[in-house]
Amino acid sequence: MSHAPDTDDEFAYIKWLRSELPPQTPRLELGPGDDAAILRVEQKERLVLKTDSVLEGQHFILKAPGVHLKEVQGPAATPEEVGRKALCRCLSDIAAMGGVPIACMAAVALPRGAGVKLREQIFLGLSKACATYGVSLAGGDTQSWNGPLMLNVSLIGEMQGERPAIRGGAAAGDVIAVTGSLGGSILGHHLRFEPRLTEGRFLVRHGVSAMIDISDGLSGDLARICEESSRRYEVGADIAAEALPVSKAARRLAKLEGQGGERALEHALHDGEDFELLFTAPAFRWQRIVREWPFDTPVRALGVVRERKKGEPAIRLLRKGEAQELALKSYVHKL
């Protein structure tokens, strides 16, 4: 690894970028540096497309000499973690379709005068994450402005013969399941999560009926599956509190807040940025998924999809044999 040139000349910077690219697929005929990039597709294919931005103050707080966060606010992010997170958020969405990522483009807006280290570390974080997940870096755009740090990643992947797992395919009787454990992501997981690419791929091959990655929180994202799947008839979900994989971070966060298990459960139900896969599958397929599951990542059934009758809540939480309506407290983007 070399260091970025300490000059404000864009072309010197691009020259350095080109020397620090991740391993590139030979299908990328033309990478960064021309008007646009050229990527070959060898046959009939379904492409998966995604764009996502991480914004300073919204998705991360930058580590800096004057920045001191309380423990419940979680750690400040290094520029490398920002680069990694921007890519991995997109990868998590590709995973939720069951796709295979190929190449990405990155657009960064740097606070004017932030210095060479910031852009160097963001780029290296992104480039390393690209190498980790086999993603080529096809192009990008680096600019400075009188604004906070913004990093946008757009990603192109492909289905390689599988049918994409959409949100709107859940049917009454399907099992609801989730990978990993949930809640308390703010304590660090939101910067260091693993996008569930191989798991997502396994799941589309095993015929899941609907899939989403948990970015806004289990309750909200489950509600979204139910809403999108309510076509021929309305569907709702029943999930069992006892089955919820409450993460250690959720428990630790509840403790930091001076509270106990009930609060940890709420974190698991509503916290955003878990980036785990939430999916539904017919019972016979679920059995096969569990039997053949080859990953260290846990996978767990939470409940079932049901037909939602008039007046019934979208999601019910079953606790000690009782069903109560689950309020949707998960993250809502305010525009």
Next chain:
Amino acid sequence: MSHAPDTDDEFAYIKWLRSELPPQTPRLELGPGDDAAILRVEQKERLVLKTDSVLEGQHFILKAPGVHLKEVQGPAATPEEVGRKALCRCLSDIAAMGGVPIACMAAVALPRGAGVKLREQIFLGLSKACATYGVSLAGGDTQSWNGPLMLNVSLIGEMQGERPAIRGGAAAGDVIAVTGSLGGSILGHHLRFEPRLTEGRFLVRHGVSAMIDISDGLSGDLARICEESSRRYEVGADIAAEALPVSKAARRLAKLEGQGGERALEHALHDGEDFELLFTAPAFRWQRIVREWPFDTPVRALGVVRERKKGEPAIRLLRKGEAQELALKSYVHKL
């Protein structure tokens, strides 16, 4: 056209977006609203990929009650023009490859509390421009933050059997030519330009050796063609001052600055954001291009590519039979 819902609920906004999409290609199997979009490719293909951001204060100044610009600063932008510009900047790059655009994604960061009108108008400007240029809107990302307005567009196009026109293909003896007229873009052209898509397509079919869209200024972008084309031997460019298509806006801008034709020529040579196509072609191909040129857009030869001997300047400007070195004063991005 309906108006966007005046609520800060992201889902209500997305529902409205879905009702105001441009005409979508049937190849877009899954558009905005799921984890990612799905686009079908029917055969072996070369895809063209581009990302670009427009940043408030850098690429536009928003029209607002308190904003008064001097005439030389050009007009403030409406939100619709911002949406259009973000798309058209990407389209101009696709044009410079000779590609055909298919679909785009848009990521917007809104100043918090900016109100519903701003996001509505940006989206409508983008959506209308998509309809104009036959681009589907595959997906996006809308967020608010404590920062200025940012709009990123990523675009996917395809070559449909043609070879992409890269920057690095110019050879000694090639004619240098340009579409349209140059300079003074700040007076309004930078918000209302036409991306030269059909012209670019015609030019790749007619075997241009190198092509770029003029975004940083003729002198700088021509230098880039020369640099990228200096592989087996160094190449430079000679252009004739008399041949330069100086735009009316360049003349008007010079006048506003209290100067004359010399200053107008400088604007044509160095101003950014013309978004015209600058290309090179072997002489016999150039003759055919001129003969068969079917567009209202003018096209004009500026000079020739030459082998650059040691100590010679990259670009020489020929005036009244004399060759002088052309200083590269065009727009340089400061990081």
